[in-house]
Amino acid sequence: MILCAGEALIDMLPRVTTAEEPCFAPVAGGAVFNTAIALGRLETPVKFFTGLSTDLFGQKLSQALTASGVDAGLCARADRPCTLAFVELVGGQARYAFYDEGTAGRMLDAADLPDETALDGVAALFFGGISLVVEPCGSAYEALAAREQARRLVMVDPNIRPGFIRDEAAYRARVGRMIAMADIVKVSDEDLHWIAGPGDTATLAEGLLDQGPKLVCITEGPKGVTGYMPGRRISVAGEPAVVVDTVGAGDTFNAGLLAGLHRAGFLDKAGLAEIDASALEDALRLGNRAAAVTVARAGANPPTAAELGL
Numbered sequence: 001m002i003l004c005a006g007e008a009l010i011d012m013l014p015r016v017t018t019a020e021e022p023c024f025a026p027v028a029g030g031a032v033f034n035t036a037i038a039l040g041r042l043e044t045p046v047k048f049f050t051g052l053s054t055d056l057f058g059q060k061l062s063q064a065l066t067a068s069g070v071d072a073g074l075c076a077r078a079d080r081p082c083t084l085a086f087v088e089l090v091g092g093q094a095r096y097a098f099y100d101e102g103t104a105g106r107m108l109d110a111a112d113l114p115d116e117t118a119l120d121g122v123a124a125l126f127f128g129g130i131s132l133v134v135e136p137c138g139s140a141y142e143a144l145a146a147r148e149q150a151r152r153l154v155m156v157d158p159n160i161r162p163g164f165i166r167d168e169a170a171y172r173a174r175v176g177r178m179i180a181m182a183d184i185v186k187v188s189d190e191d192l193h194w195i196a197g198p199g200d201t202a203t204l205a206e207g208l209l210d211q212g213p214k215l216v217c218i219t220e221g222p223k224g225v226t227g228y229m230p231g232r233r234i235s236v237a238g239e240p241a242v243v244v245d246t247v248g249a250g251d252t253f254n255a256g257l258l259a260g261l262h263r264a265g266f267l268d269k270a271g272l273a274e275i276d277a278s279a280l281e282d283a284l285r286l287g288n289r290a291a292a293v294t295v296a297r298a299g300a301n302p303p304t305a306a307e308l309g310l
Contacts, residue, residue: 001046001047001123002039002047002122002124002267003047003049003122003125003126004033004048004049005032005048005050005126005131005144006031006126006127006129006131007033007050007130008029008032008048008050009105010026010027010060010082010083011027011028011030011299012024012084012087013027013087013247014087014088026057027300028064029085029247029248029300030083030105031128031159032048032126032127032129032131033065034248034251034252035128035251035252035254035258036048036068036070036255037064038252038255038256038302038303039070039258040068041068041069041305042256042302042305042310043069044258044262044263046070047074048071051104051105051112051137052077052105053078053079053080053081054078054079055081055082057084058077058082058104061082074118076108078107078108082104083100083103083104083105085098085099086099089245093246098163098164100164106135107137108136108140109140110136116147123152123267123268124153124262126157126258127141127156127157127178128157128158128159129158132158133165134164134166142177145181145182153272154181154182154184155185155186155254155258156178156181156185157185157187157251157254158175158178159251160187175195176211179211179213180211181212183213183215184213184215185208185217186219186250186254187216188219188220188250189220192204192208195208202233205226209229214230214272214273215228217284220238221246223237224236224238225287227284236281236284236285237288239288239289239291239292240292243295245298245299246295247298247300248299248300248302249291249294249295250291252287252291252293252294253287253291254287255287256283256288256289256290257283257284257287260284260286261279263310266279266283289308290303293308
């Protein structure tokens with residue numbers, strides 16, 4: 001079982017009405033939410049934890065989780081608004097404007113965390129996205145990772161959104177602590193340079209390894225992904241795709257990687273340390289395959305296991 005802990009929100013995606021007027025369509029989303037949805041569709045046992053609004057948008061999120069086989073029973077329900085993210089597509093790349101003040105997701109705090117018994121059967125935890133940026137939820141998720149890191153595998157994808165960051169120094173410090181606690185870190189090449197500065201990608205990735213993770217995955221869009229482990233690296237080429245937009249692509253990759261590790265029996269601390277090259281390559285390839293389907297569709301719409309022939 002995997003627990004995805006982080007934001008769920010409504011992506012307001014740009015559309016055009018029948019009268020040729022620009023408009024926005026509300027679509028369930030959020031980086032960590034998308035990963036949970038993708039895991040559910042890949043038939044991987046998954047729970048989701050977030051601060052979830054009881055408003056009509058929160059109900060939409062709940063329905064989407066249920067429809068994709070995600071267990072949302074741990075979510076902290078709150079009579080607060082849902083976070084909204086208005087999306088602008090520039091050359092197929094997504095840019096975001098977030099509306100997050102006082103929302104159910106943001107106001108989650110340490111008192112809302114599930115206790116240890118509620119996580120029975122959970123082998124791995126996944127964190128990331130804008131939920132690590134703001135308070136009090138950022139501190140709550142960090143506290144959950146710190147509490148569980150000794151006994152469960154931890155994966156982190158910071159999924160940097162510079163426009164959402166108000167206190168860069170505090171956020172950089174949190175990202176550093178989360179990387180140090182993680183067994184797996186996934187970042188895009190763009191996020192890698194935001195975190196570690198300019199330089200050779202491989203050198204910077206190995207610098208992240210030195211901070212504690214067992215596996216660092218660097219995604220480079222259509223070029224594919226490289227997984228770095230101490231003393232070795234494995235590169236997998238990108239899958240061919242006609243790109244509609246990139247919303248949810250990295251989130252879907254995360255799910256494919258975790259699902260691949262789960263299927264191969266390596267989704268725990270000991271297993272990851274002993275993973276062979278073939279199994280890691282297969283997991284990276286599944287991440288790429290899943291992401292390639294997502295970018296060929298509008299919005300974050302990950303594939304099912306059946307669509308990938310699993």
